[in-house]
Amino acid sequence: MVAQEYTVDLNKPLVFQVGHLGEAYEQWVHQPIISREGPRFFQSDFWEFLTRTVWWAVPVIWLPVVCWFISLSVRMGHTAPEIALMVITGIFVWTLMEYCLHRFLFHIKTKSYWGNTIHYLLHGCHHKHPMDRLRLVFPPAAAAILCIPFWNLLKLAATPSTTPALFGGGLLGYVMYDCTHYYLHHGHPSSDAPKNLKKYHMNHHFRVQNMGFGITSAFWDRVFGTFPPKDGKKM
Incomplete structure (x- = not known):
């Protein structure tokens, strides 16, 4: 069977099926299925559990870690204004990472079996099932892995304190x-700013999927020329 003829069975665990799509994977994964109920990824209940994360786990797990790291710099003698500047700088650096990860890693084009499989796990599943409530935020283990290069990058660029x-x-x-x-x-935003941001992100999912990579803002899309055109056409 050639790759283009492969059909994914949505009633079976998906992860080890999508790799067989080959070059057809790119088109398939960007044809969203709108359902609040997500698909099954793995036959194993253990691995399936690891792919599902409630949104509130993110602040519950990571905000105490945020406070602990900031307190380390406080104990090293930095003043409140200095701490505030460092935290704001860290947030700004993250926005650039957010953009780069989304554009260059999450939207990398793949066609090999393992390339498709890994991409589906990383981000493709979100474009295929954009309303899946339990696969919208990063599982804690995946976020922890991303923390390692971020920490090492900052160690190279900043002082120990x-x-x-x-x-x-x-x-x-x-x-x-x-x-x-x-x-x-x-x-369900009621004010203009979040309404516009929601519209901007939904445009990325359903109209211009190769542009509009910012999530928290469109700043870096404007800087790097990936702000979607007003007519919504793909570039």
């Missing part, structure tokens, strides 16, 4: 990102 607060700010930026992302899919 400023690195913890910068890292805490970046981690706070991540918490804001994941909670915002969940709200954009399932919240």
